[in-house]
Amino acid sequence: MARGTKGPGEPEEEREDKALSDFVERFAAELVVAGMGRMPSRIFSCLMAEESGVLTSAELSERLRISPAAVSGAMRYLIQVGLVAKEREPGSRRDRYRVLNDVWFESLTRRDEIMLRWIRVLRDGEATVGAGTVAGERLAESAAFFEFMIDELHGMLGRWREHRAAGTR
Numbered sequence: 171m172a173r174g175t176k177g178p179g180e181p182e183e184e185r186e187d188k189a190l191s192d193f194v195e196r197f198a199a200e201l202v203v204a205g206m207g208r209m210p211s212r213i214f215s216c217l218m219a220e221e222s223g224v225l226t227s228a229e230l231s232e233r234l235r236i237s238p239a240a241v242s243g244a245m246r247y248l249i250q251v252g253l254v255a256k257e258r259e260p261g262s263r264r265d266r267y268r269v270l271n272d273v274w275f276e277s278l279t280r281r282d283e284i285m286l287r288w289i290r291v292l293r294d295g296e297a298t299v300g301a302g303t304v305a306g307e308r309l310a311e312s313a314a315f316f317e318f319m320i321d322e323l324h325g326m327l328g329r330w331r332e333h334r335a336a337g338t339r
């Protein structure tokens with residue numbers, strides 16, 4: 171049901187909360203299918219749907235009806251993969267968690283750094299096992315693939331910046 175419409179016997183705010191909760195769970199389910207854990211998916215989805223993009227651990231725990239320990243464990247993962255940032259609540263000792271508006275762009279930019287490290291390790295592995303061996307060829311092919319991906323990623327991210335600067339969606 172669309173926001174702002176009234177259904178019989180159901181207060182508008184409850185319907186809006188249910189619609190938001192349904193979206194969070196639906197998006198989380200898609201992230202789980204893509205390989206993300208269930209709790210990190212739910213928390214990330216909740217932050218994405220939050221107007222400010224910022225919630226405390228207690229707020230996440232309450233909204234998702236999960237334990238603070240579940241929030242903490244999922245946050246470690248989300249911070250590690252760069253989808254969420256941890257910050258201090260102004261004037262408080264409480265932490266809050268922020269999802270950036272350009273989270274996907276930033277996430278792909280960080281993948282560039284990861285792939286560069288993988289390339290170095292793969293090239294070292296190729297030298298270790300021998301460049302002319304089957305394993306060496308496999309490692310060289312993997313490194314070449316990631317080199318190609320980095321070049322393509324740079325081009326794609328540049329086109330995205332141009333697209334956004336043009337104001338198109």
